[in-house]
Structure formats: C-alpha cells, structure tokens
Amino acid sequence: MLPVGSLANAAAIILGSLAGCLLHSRFPERIRVIVFQGLGLCTLLIGLQMAFKVQNILVVIFSILLGGITGELLRLDTLFERLGNRFKTAVKSENPKFTEGLITASLIYCIGAMAIVGSLEEGVTGDPTVLYTKAILDGFASVALASTFGSGVLFSFIPVLLYQGALTLFAGFFQQYFSPELIAQLSATGGLLIVGISITLLDIKEIRLSNLLPALPFVVALVPLADWLQTLF
Template identity: 65%
Template sequence: MIPTGSLVNGAAIIGGSIIGILLHSRFPDRIREIIFQALGLGVMLIGIQMSLKVQDILVLMFSLLIGGVLGELLRLDTMFERGASWIKSKVGSNDTGFVDGIITSSLIFCIGAMAIIGSFEEGINGDTTILYTKSILDGFASIALASSYGVGVLFSFIPVILYQGALTIFASSFQEWFSPLMISQLTACGGLLIIGISLTLLEIKRINLSNLLPSLGMVIVLTFFFSQ
C-alpha cells in the first residue's frame, strides 16, 4: 500500500521549513532563544501526556534499559550524525546547525503519539485523519524549528516518510499484534523520549536520544511476550 498520510506529512514539513528558512536570518538571537524555550515547554507537556498512558511500568523501564544498551552497542548516534553530514555534503550546505536541525526535528516529528497511532490507523483501517492533522501541526512546528536551526530541518521529511511509511506498511501486515495495550505502551515509551527532547531544547540536559530509539522496538517485543 502507498503511505499517503506520510507523504502528505513530508510535504507539509518541506513547506513549513521553507517559510522558516526565509525567516531565519530575520530573527535576532533573543527571539530564537525564546522560540526554543517555548518549543521545549510544549514538547515536554506532550511527552508527559503520552508517558502517562503507561500500563506496565516495569516493561517500559526494561525496554528503555535494553534499548539504550543496544543503541550504544550499535552506535546509532554516530550513524545518524554521519547520515546527516552526508546529506549536508550532498546539498552543499554551510549551515552550522544543519546536523542538529535534521536530527532534532526528525526525533520530534517521528517519536510522537500521532506518528505512531496515525501510521497504525492508516495501515489497519485506511484512515489518514490523524496523519493529516499531524501534517498541519508539523508544518507549523517546522516553521519555528527552521527559523532557529536552519535548512537542516527541511530534510527531516526523509526520515519522517521512511519511518511512518514503514509503520503503516508493517501495521497493515501484522494487524493482530497491535492491541490497545501494545499501543499504550508504545505511546508511553515515545512520551519519555519526547521528554528527553524537551530537556535538550531547554538546555537542561542533553540526552543521547538516538541511542535510546531501540527502546521503541523493545517495548513492542516485551509487551507482546509478557501479555501472552
């Protein structure tokens, strides 16, 4: 199947990023700083709301621990940085915030509940409503992100389409796996990672979120195993 919702989401990110890039040079540093603070607080609230959907906190904790160790062993952070640097070299960008922009915005756009649940809804029921709504929100968010980080945010459409598209296709093939419990646990795990993003945006603590991404896969495996 064609992941229409993800393609529309990618287009919205491109459109919003272009507007943000045009505004980028017009914003003084103090405006960029307040944008980061506002984004950080908003992202933290989203993460808290998502994480409170947890049903089995022990499974969630073990998922984070095992996923984090696996991510460190695989050095996912280095892989993502190399990928972002490769894209930067191919487009010939001199933007110093390019790598941070593409990684941070990709995490924000990909980890959220709407990305997960919306992709599942399209894959299982053919309903793109959630992803279309997410597209509008991401379009506006990308304006703010691109106005601060620059052109790197625009290229976050690539991981968004790949990630959400893969979830949609996966969900359409393995519908029986995704019970309400599974979706709640996956949403809660994503929520904790989003709180990590907010801590980085607010410059409280830089958390290596790239290496924690395998936690999303581990929570699926462990929830399925312990629910049997």
C-alpha cells in the same frame, strides 16, 4: 495502500522549513529564543501526557534500559551524525547546524504517539485523520526549528516519510498483531523519549536520544513476554 497521511506530513514539513529558512535573518534573537522555549514546553507536555498512559511500567523501564544499552553498544548517535554529515556533503550545505537540525527535527517528528498511532490507524482502518493533524503541528514546528537550525530541518521529511510510510504499510499487512496494549506501551515509551527531546530543547541537559531509539522495538518484544509471564503467575 498509499500512505497519504505521511505524504501530507512530509509536505507540511517542507513548507514550514522553507518559511523558517526565509524568515531566519528577519527573526529577532529574542523572538527565536522564546519560540524555541515555547516549543520545548509544548513538547514536554505532550511527552508527559503520553508517558502517563503507561499500562505496565516494568515494560517501559526495561525497554528504555535495554534500548539505551543497545544504542550505546551500536553507537547509534555516531552513526546518525555520520549519515547526517554525509547528507550535508551530498547537498553541498555550508550550514554548521545542518546535521544537528536534521537529527533534532527527525527525532521530534518520528518519536511520538501521533507518528506511531496515526501511521498504524491509517494502515489498519485507512483513516489518515491523525496524521493530517500531526502534519499541521509539524508544519508550524518546522518554521521555528528551521529559523534556528536552517536547511537541515527541511530534509527531515525524508526519515519522516520513510518511517511513517513503512509503519502504515506494515500495519496494513499485519494489523491483527497490533493490540491496544502494544500501541499504548509504544506510545508511553515514545512519550518518555519526547520528554528527553524537550529537556534538550530547553538546554537543561543534552540526552543522547538516538541511542535510546532501540527501546521501541524492545517494547514490541517485551509486551507479549509480560503477558505470557502473567499467565504463569
């Protein structure tokens, strides 16, 4: 199955980023600041809406805690920063915000209900509508992000395409294992991570979100464990 939704999403990010880079010098600072703050507020709203759909709060709590500990032990933030810097060197960019833009945009686009649910839905049903909607939103977000961070945002299409495309292909092969509860718990945990992104975007507090990413695979492991424990008690 060709992940057409992810391909459309990647194309929207490229186009939006190019527009943002072209408008960079023409954007008054006060306009750029208010657009960025608006993006942060919208991201906060999306994250809260997702997080409040949680079905088992203990699964989310343990996933976040265990994921954070795992991420810190693996030093994922340092790993991602090194990969971003290597990519920056490979493309010969002199933009000082290249790596920050690449990582920030990748986290915004990859962590969330639409990325997870949309990719799984396309894989299970073949319907890419959710990812088409996400592509429109990401395209507009790319304009704002690229106007601030520059060309690093453009290259975020690579992890988006790899991540969502892999989810779509995976869901197509293992669709019988994705229960509505598992998808809901993944969305709720992703919602908390999106709240963290909004806090960073609004310059309230910098959170090492890269180190919290292992929370998502912990959800996959803890949901069936929680169901099994409920049958015992």
